[in-house]
Amino acid sequence: MTLDLSDVTLTYPDGDARLTALNGVSLSVPPGTVTAVIGPSGSGKSSLLAVAATLIRPDRGRVVVAGVDTGGLDRAGAAALRRARIGIVFQQPNLIASLTAAEQLQVMAHLAGRPVRPARARAERLLATVGLAGQVDRRPHQLSGGQRQRVTIARALMNDPAVLLVDEPTSALDHDRGAAVLDLLVELTRERGTATVLVTHDRGHLDRADRVVEMVDGRLAVSTG
Numbered sequence: 001m002t003l004d005l006s007d008v009t010l011t012y013p014d015g016d017a018r019l020t021a022l023n024g025v026s027l028s029v030p031p032g033t034v035t036a037v038i039g040p041s042g043s044g045k046s047s048l049l050a051v052a053a054t055l056i057r058p059d060r061g062r063v064v065v066a067g068v069d070t071g072g073l074d075r076a077g078a079a080a081l082r083r084a085r086i087g088i089v090f091q092q093p094n095l096i097a098s099l100t101a102a103e104q105l106q107v108m109a110h111l112a113g114r115p116v117r118p119a120r121a122r123a124e125r126l127l128a129t130v131g132l133a134g135q136v137d138r139r140p141h142q143l144s145g146g147q148r149q150r151v152t153i154a155r156a157l158m159n160d161p162a163v164l165l166v167d168e169p170t171s172a173l174d175h176d177r178g179a180a181v182l183d184l185l186v187e188l189t190r191e192r193g194t195a196t197v198l199v200t201h202d203r204g205h206l207d208r209a210d211r212v213v214e215m216v217d218g219r220l221a222v223s224t225g
């Protein structure tokens, strides 16, 4: 498995007590597959992604990314693993206003310590893959909402991640554009062999996923497919 969470428990401080956001969650995601995570607001979906992304360390349990047990990493080690092996697409396209689409991707190469100039060609290829061949030199304000989300998907793939974590990618899009973005994510997952986890409220698109799991009150309640 490319992504393995076993018996993960995460709590947050809550006044004098602790709030349990994840309660003994286990999830394994094979390469080249999409696991959709659904569940009510506050059930722990974003917390699950944050733990898988190594952005938050769980209180208990194991998170293994591309064969690396992240429990043994310090902050710098986790950040390096994240940059090299994990692609993240957030709900809102968090692009840098002053940079062109290609430059948004080149920054990722720079952050991973790779040379920026050769990254240009790779950025252009990836943008073409997500249907933005003609938009590489446009800045975010010159792109539609769907195009901006495509830039963030291409950016997440820039360093060839093993794990792709996607939080509500269609929430800002209408039905057809949302469907197109999800089709693209499934296609890229198959082509690149990423272990993809997709948090979504949108039950209309679930048939695209290989598996659907449901979070309820910090637990993985139902698993289908």
Ligand SMILES: Nc1ncnc2c1ncn2[C@@H]1O[C@H](COP(=O)(O)OP(=O)(O)OP(=O)(O)O)[C@@H](O)[C@H]1O
Pocket: 012, 013, 019, 020, 021, 039, 040, 041, 042, 043, 044, 045, 046, 047, 048
């Ligand atoms: N930084 C934090 N500090 C304290 N409590 C938090 C923090 N982040 C989340 N929580 C709490 O943890 C629980 C799970 O939150 P989480 O954001 O993971 O849920 P979610 O399923 O992603 O919700 P939504 O669908 O509304 O985004 C909630 O009760 C939330 O209030």
